[in-house]
Amino acid sequence: MTPTDLHDFLRTRRSIRRFKPDPVPDAVIERILTTATYAPSAHHRQPWRFAVLTDPAAKEKLATAMAIEFRRDLTGDALSEEEINQKANRSIDRIIGAPVVIVLCADMSDMDAYPDERRNKAEYSMAVQSAANAGMQLLLAAHAEGIGSVWVCSPLFAQTSVRTALALPNSWEPQAMYFIGYPVGIPEPRQRKSIKEITKTF
Numbered sequence: 001m002t003p004t005d006l007h008d009f010l011r012t013r014r015s016i017r018r019f020k021p022d023p024v025p026d027a028v029i030e031r032i033l034t035t036a037t038y039a040p041s042a043h044h045r046q047p048w049r050f051a052v053l054t055d056p057a058a059k060e061k062l063a064t065a066m067a068i069e070f071r072r073d074l075t076g077d078a079l080s081e082e083e084i085n086q087k088a089n090r091s092i093d094r095i096i097g098a099p100v101v102i103v104l105c106a107d108m109s110d111m112d113a114y115p116d117e118r119r120n121k122a123e124y125s126m127a128v129q130s131a132a133n134a135g136m137q138l139l140l141a142a143h144a145e146g147i148g149s150v151w152v153c154s155p156l157f158a159q160t161s162v163r164t165a166l167a168l169p170n171s172w173e174p175q176a177m178y179f180i181g182y183p184v185g186i187p188e189p190r191q192r193k194s195i196k197e198i199t200k201t202f
């Protein structure tokens with residue numbers, strides 16, 4: 001692979017939100033997860049954890065639990081009953097409709113602990129950043145397999161519900177989930193900010 005090929009590969013990953021119902025073979029899921037774990041992590045502590053859901057009943061349990069919390073938040077936002085139903089049902093449908101759902105968690109168990117809040121906060125950020133690296137690598141590994149994926153942030157808003165629904169260890173803190181499957185289509189690339197806009201050079 002030439003550098004140009006690699007840049008092209010990295011730039012052609014898209015967030016895929018519509019999937020064919022075809023299952024993703026277990027061996028492919030394992031390969032994607034293995035590549036995800038080659039991401040860099042703070043102190044090489046590898047604080048990422050993954051809950052992999054392919055069983056429809058497990059997906060439904062997760063979706064239902066998350067929807068209860070979602071509804072509570074939306075009620076607090078003073079949305080109409082109809083809007084709440086629409087959003088909650090869409091969230092359920094998306095989870096159930098994804099051939100594979102992978103919940104990414106961060107685990108502080110192997111990270112350093114400090115006597116002060118400032119450094120504990122930095123250490124926590126390091127764990128979350130490390131887990132996010134694995135998440136990004138997971139998306140790229142799926143792309144390498146011709147498999148579509150999308151990063152979904154909603155577990156961050158329903159951490160306890162996700163942990164309880166999936167009976168995850170207490171130390172697993174849900175950070176994100178990924179929907180994975182064979183894409184129905186590839187959307188057009190989204191416009192990026194110019195390098196000039198986001199960079200200061202010295």
Ligand SMILES: Cc1cc2nc3c(=O)[nH]c(=O)nc-3n(C[C@H](O)[C@H](O)[C@H](O)COP(=O)(O)O)c2cc1C
Nearest residue numbers: 013014015016017150151152153154176187189190
């Ligand atoms: C931290 C994070 C959270 C995201 N949350 C969601 C989400 O909840 N739902 C969704 O459909 N896409 C979500 N996305 C995907 C972004 O919308 C997408 O990456 C962005 O629009 C750029 O499109 P592209 O990935 O096709 O280049 C998220 C991405 C990141 C990195």
